[in-house]
Amino acid sequence: MEKHILFVEDDTTIASGLRYAMEQEGYRVMHCKSARAAHERARDTQFDLVLLDMQLPDGSGKEIGQLMEALQIPVIYLTVVDDEEEIVEALEAGAADYITKPFRLREVLARIKKNLQGVVEESRLLKLGGVSIDADAGKVFVGDAPVALTALEYRLLLIFAQNRGILLTREQLLERIWDIGGEFVEDNTLTVYVRRLRQKLGEAFSVTTVRGIGYRVD
Numbered sequence: 001m002e003k004h005i006l007f008v009e010d011d012t013t014i015a016s017g018l019r020y021a022m023e024q025e026g027y028r029v030m031h032c033k034s035a036r037a038a039h040e041r042a043r044d045t046q047f048d049l050v051l052l053d054m055q056l057p058d059g060s061g062k063e064i065g066q067l068m069e070a071l072q073i074p075v076i077y078l079t080v081v082d083d084e085e086e087i088v089e090a091l092e093a094g095a096a097d098y099i100t101k102p103f104r105l106r107e108v109l110a111r112i113k114k115n116l117q118g119v120v121e122e123s124r125l126l127k128l129g130g131v132s133i134d135a136d137a138g139k140v141f142v143g144d145a146p147v148a149l150t151a152l153e154y155r156l157l158l159i160f161a162q163n164r165g166i167l168l169t170r171e172q173l174l175e176r177i178w179d180i181g182g183e184f185v186e187d188n189t190l191t192v193y194v195r196r197l198r199q200k201l202g203e204a205f206s207v208t209t210v211r212g213i214g215y216r217v218d
């Protein structure tokens with residue numbers, strides 16, 4: 001199955017060459033030049049891996065990386081920042097890899113391949129009540145019946161499945177799905193998506209609303 005990579009890099013010279021190389025390897029590549037554009041794409045599209053510049057013209061790439069890492073999507077940082085403490089911090093926070101510029105093209109491709117193989121080999125079938133989530137294929141089932149979810153609905157469900165029995169505040173959920181400081185987030189947005197999950201998944205999906213705090217799935 002063709003793998004989809006989110007590539008976030010503002011240097012057009014680096015981006016054009018590396019994107020071409022990745023496409024020649026058979027990957028489908030979505031290139032963004034800014035943190036804002038990457039957030040918009042991440043809300044609507046399911047990716048298998050993120051190749052991310054840490055320093056972007058409109059902010060740090062860390063926020064995008066943390067969002068993807070929370071969804072168990074491998075993140076490779078590609079950056080001029082070669083400070084040891086910064087590298088250790090990124091890896092301990094969940095980054096799959098960290099490559100400093102200037103880089104060797106074949107090395108980058110090899111690391112991408114290695115991390116994508118890890119995604120394929122790892123079994124990620126999650127159970128949440130009567131709901132099954134095939135995280136490798138990005139598919140959701142109630143019993144044996146497939147259920148069509150939007151990208152945001154799927155990500156919200158995945159976060160609930162990975163935090164079963166834990167009370168998640170609205171702020172925690174918004175931080176994991178979107179950039180909480182983004183102007184596109186409205187107060188009732190999360191409520192709407194939780195309601196849609198309830199409607200689509202029915203009795204198989206049991207989520208408790210804790211008023212004034214957030215949600216818990218047992």
